[in-house]
Amino acid sequence: MNAMAGNYTTADGRQIGGVMMExxxxxxxxxxxxxxxxxxxDVHEGEIRAIIGPNGAGKSSMLNVIxxxxxxxxxxxxxxxxxxxxxxxxxxxxxxxxRTFQNIALFDGMSTxxxxxxxxxxxxxxxxxxxxxxxxxxxAEEVANREQVxxxxxxxxxxxxxxxxxxxxxxxxxxxxxxxxxxxxEPKLLxxxxxxxxxxxxxxxxMSRFILDVNDxxxxxxxxxxxxxxxxxDLSDRVVVMDYGRKIGDGTPDEVRGNQxxxxxxxxxxx
Amino acid sequence: MIYRTxxxxxxxxxxxxxxxxxxxxxxxxxxxxxxAWIIFPLTASEFAxxxxxxxxxxxxxxxxxxxxxxxxxxxLSLGTGAFMGVGAYACYKLITIFPWMNPIxxxxxxxxxxxxxxxxxxxxxxxxxxxxxxxxxxxxxxxLVWLFEKWAWLYNYNASGAIQVPNxxxxxxxxxxxxxxxxxxxxxxxxxxxxxxxxCINLTRGNQGxxxxxxxxxDIAAELIGINLMKSKLTAFAVSSYIIGVSGALFVFMWRxxxxxxxxxxxxxFRILFIAIIGGLGSIMGNYLxxxxxxxxxxxxxxxxxxxxxxIKSATVEHLNIMIVxxxxxxxxxxxxxxxxxxxxxIREKLILWPFPH
Numbered sequence: 001m002n003a004m005a006g007n008y009t010t011a012d013g014r015q016i017g018g019v020m021m022e023x024x025x026x027x028x029x030x031x032x033x034x035x036x037x038x039x040x041x042d043v044h045e046g047e048i049r050a051i052i053g054p055n056g057a058g059k060s061s062m063l064n065v066i067x068x069x070x071x072x073x074x075x076x077x078x079x080x081x082x083x084x085x086x087x088x089x090x091x092x093x094x095x096x097x098x099r100t101f102q103n104i105a106l107f108d109g110m111s112t113x114x115x116x117x118x119x120x121x122x123x124x125x126x127x128x129x130x131x132x133x134x135x136x137x138x139x140a141e142e143v144a145n146r147e148q149v150x151x152x153x154x155x156x157x158x159x160x161x162x163x164x165x166x167x168x169x170x171x172x173x174x175x176x177x178x179x180x181x182x183x184x185x186e187p188k189l190l191x192x193x194x195x196x197x198x199x200x201x202x203x204x205x206x207m208s209r210f211i212l213d214v215n216d217x218x219x220x221x222x223x224x225x226x227x228x229x230x231x232x233x234d235l236s237d238r239v240v241v242m243d244y245g246r247k248i249g250d251g252t253p254d255e256v257r258g259n260q261x262x263x264x265x266x267x268x269x270x271x
Numbered sequence: 272m273i274y275r276t277x278x279x280x281x282x283x284x285x286x287x288x289x290x291x292x293x294x295x296x297x298x299x300x301x302x303x304x305x306x307a308w309i310i311f312p313l314t315a316s317e318f319a320x321x322x323x324x325x326x327x328x329x330x331x332x333x334x335x336x337x338x339x340x341x342x343x344x345x346x347l348s349l350g351t352g353a354f355m356g357v358g359a360y361a362c363y364k365l366i367t368i369f370p371w372m373n374p375i376x377x378x379x380x381x382x383x384x385x386x387x388x389x390x391x392x393x394x395x396x397x398x399x400x401x402x403x404x405x406x407x408x409x410x411x412x413x414x415l416v417w418l419f420e421k422w423a424w425l426y427n428y429n430a431s432g433a434i435q436v437p438n439x440x441x442x443x444x445x446x447x448x449x450x451x452x453x454x455x456x457x458x459x460x461x462x463x464x465x466x467x468x469x470x471c472i473n474l475t476r477g478n479q480g481x482x483x484x485x486x487x488x489x490d491i492a493a494e495l496i497g498i499n500l501m502k503s504k505l506t507a508f509a510v511s512s513y514i515i516g517v518s519g520a521l522f523v524f525m526w527r528x529x530x531x532x533x534x535x536x537x538x539x540x541f542r543i544l545f546i547a548i549i550g551g552l553g554s555i556m557g558n559y560l561x562x563x564x565x566x567x568x569x570x571x572x573x574x575x576x577x578x579x580x581x582x583i584k585s586a587t588v589e590h591l592n593i594m595i596v597x598x599x600x601x602x603x604x605x606x607x608x609x610x611x612x613x614x615x616x617x618i619r620e621k622l623i624l625w626p627f628p629h
Contacts, residue, residue: 067495093497105492107485109553117478118485122497124478128506134473139285142477146284185496 010047010237011252017045019078020221021066021189026075028061035061036072039247041240043189048215049223050232053242054265059225060102062242063191066223067099068092080188094122098187100178102194102225108167112177115166116152119184120145149184155217156180156210172203176210183214190214192224196231204228208235229266233257241265290472307461312454320453321526322570328457328464329521331562334546335471335555336514341544342552343475344507345487346396350408351543353415354512355519356535357385360425362520363434367427374439374446375459378524382516388415389512396504412537419532433531436524447524456525463521467514472555474510483507484553515543549603551610560611564603568596 008016021043028036036058043049051059064070066077068089077084079095087095098119107115124145126138134142153159156176161169166177175195182190195211196204208231214220226232232239233253241249241256243265249256256262279294281287291297315324337351361381365372392411396404419425426434438448445451446459474480485493486503494500523530542565550561572592576583583591607614 069491069495088499089494090497090499093495099495101492105489105495107488107492109488110481110484114481114484118481118493118496118498121478121482126478128474128479128510131477131479132470132474134290134477138477142288143283143285146288150284181496 008044014046014237016047016237019043020045020080021223022078023062023066024076024078026062026065026072026077028058028065028070028072034245036065036242037245038075039240039242039245040075041247041250043221043223044238046215046219046221047237048211048235049221050236050239051223051225051242052227052229052232052239053248056244057242058245059242060193063099063193063223063225066092066189067097067191093185096185096188097191098182098185098189099191100175100182100193100195102197104171104174104178106166106174106178106181109165111163111165112158112169112180113146113149113153113162115177116149116180116184117145119181120149122185123148148186149180152180152183155213156183172199172206175199175203175207179207179210179214183218183220186218187220190220190222192222192226194225194227196226196228204231211235288476312457315454315457317453320457323567325453325457325460325526327559327562327566328460329518329526330543330546330566331558332464332467332521333515333518333543334550334558334561335467336511336518337543338547338550338552338555338558339471339475339483339514340507340511342547342554343480343487344483344504344511346393346504346507347401347405348408348511349405349537349540349544350392350411350415351515352535352537352539353412354385354389354515355522355539355543356415356419356530356532357388357512358382358516358519359523359530359535360419360434361385361516362524363436364425366437366439374441374524375463378463378517378520381520382513385516385519386509386513389508389515390505393505393508393512396508397501409537412540416532416536419535431531433529434523436528439524447528449528460521460525463517467517468555471514475555479506487553545600549600549610551612554610554612556615557610557612560615564599564611565596568599572596 007018010016019042022040023042024040026036026039027034039062051062053059061070065072068087068091071086079097084092084095107118110118124141126141130136130138153162156179158173158176158180161173161177166174169177179192179195192211196207199207211222211224212235215222224236226235236253238251239249239253239256240247241259241262243261248261248265249259251259279292281292286292291300311319311324333351333355336354337348340346340348358381361384362377365377365380366374369377388411392408395407399407420432426432429435436447438450439446444455446455475483482493482498482503485496485498486500486507490500493503519535527534546561546565547558548561549564550559551557569592572595573588576588603611607617
């Protein structure tokens with residue numbers, strides 16, 4: 001199938017929309033080290049797009065470019081039909097890009113509920129003086145956003161830890177709370193940096209189910225990095241494969257699986 | 272008192288987010304307020320007003336200001352004393368330039384000057400963190416105290432180099448200066464401190480509070496979820512310095528009556544920091560607990576030998592005082608590093624389950 005043509009239908013019959021984000025010839029260097037060299041790929045509306053590759057391939061750097069944390073020396077990022085100027089990460093977040101982190105980055109001093117509520121902050125507009133009075137609009141806004149957050153809490157089945165400080169939670173739940181925080185922002189594009197890292201099989205299955213459900217119910221476009229090949233092949237609609245900062249494959253899981261470069265990168269080449 | 276949450280059901284998110292979701296807390300607060308507003312003013316002696324009630328409130332307010340910055344937004348500051356000084360000098364200049372100005376308005380306005388200076392000295396926080404920032408704020412501390420000493424305009428060129436609080440009237444009652452009654456000053460301090468406390472509680476439990484806490488806990492993640500770190504840190508500096516400035520104005524106008532530049536020197540900054548740390552960083556109530564301990568303990572320790580009929584020289588009492596306060600600070604920090612407020616939270620959790628903890 002030709003991805004660049006725009007709309008297409010996935011193997012399981014979902015309709016995928018046009019291009020939401022396009023990375024054009026991205027090159028990122030740290031001093032003399034080239035982390036990403038001349039990579040282009042796109043993400044379509046409503047699809048689950050995976051970026052895979054061996055350690056040090058530049059996957060996380062790519063995600064950091066998308067979320068505005070790194071600024072590439074060359075190349076352009078196109079988001080929802082327009083070229084994105086150089087932006088601070090918080091501006092990117094306000095455009096509707098939310099993400100989770102490889103090493104959990106929750107706010108340890110706050111409860112689960114407050115952590116997820118921080119995800120709503122791009123939707124909260126009350127000025128500070130009104131918040132200080134906790135009156136009228138400010139209170140109404142707080143309650144309305146709390147209702148949204150509760151929907152996500154129900155969705156991810158974390159009702160029982162609502163008021164627990166996140167520092168006390170086990171690893172798997174922390175990952176889930178982080179996903180909840182990202183979802184609370186109602187993102188257009190959700191970036192997941194190794195959502196299954198360090199999980200056991202059961203937790204991985206739960207997380208996979210949640211990712212599929214998020215995509216299905218909210219129609220959220222998802223771009224994820226993952227090491228577990230089984231998971232990636234099952235979840236994603238299309239896969240980008242990176243190795244040493246270059247793109248070595250791009251296509252549906254089946255196409256990628258048959259790609260000789262990909263096999264070489266993962267299994268090694270005979271010398 | 273039986274501390275139970277059983278049977279208190281929340282049927283809406285609005286009720287769940289109420290200030291006192293647990294009924295007993297509201298009752299306890301009511302009792303405290305009745306004491307503060309009715310019983311203390313009726314019964315307290317001049318000594319109690321001057322050595323306990325008024326200073327505890329003022330120190331608690333200053334610590335609250337510092338707590339917003341350090342406890343909530345995670346920016347360590349050692350310049351509290353100097354910012355209190357800015358508030359005090361600003362208030363003094365306002366009163367002497369505009370003698371018709373209502374003293375309470377002047378006190379509340381003087382915080383604005385402190386907030387502006389605070390934001391200026393907060394700009395380094397955008398680049399540096401932790402101990403390094405503390406050193407940067409130390410620069411503010413030394414520079415401002417030096418300024419209070421050298422810039423004669425600030426103290427109206429008087430020979431002593433100190434500021435002297437004039438007799439100020441409000442609705443025919445003296446509110447500051449030598450002629451003011453302690454009880455009047457107590458009520459003014461109590462009113463302002465209560466108001467600030469309510470505003471602080473609301474700020475810290477709402478969206479702004481979450482933004483500050485996110486900045487404190489993990490600044491990179493905070494930025495990636497849409498927080499403008501610069502705005503978050505500078506608002507923390509502004510709000511914190513405003514409160515500290517107001518507390519400084521109260522400190523001089525409602526309590527000390529006069530001030531020299533060295534009053535605002537580093538020992539005052541450390542005193543406020545101790546109150547905030549012992550009370551509990553990231554807690555509003557902790558500031559009161561810390562202030563009660565730090566202000567109240569020396570007073571109690573002074574009274575004890577007399578009450579017991581022991582004949583100890585006053586200098587010895589003074590030294591014992593410092594040693595005991597120091598030991599207690601260490602003791603409290605060992606049993607609960609997160610301060611008295613955390614201790615109270617723990618007691619509360621235990622009380623809810625008591626006597627059947629399983």
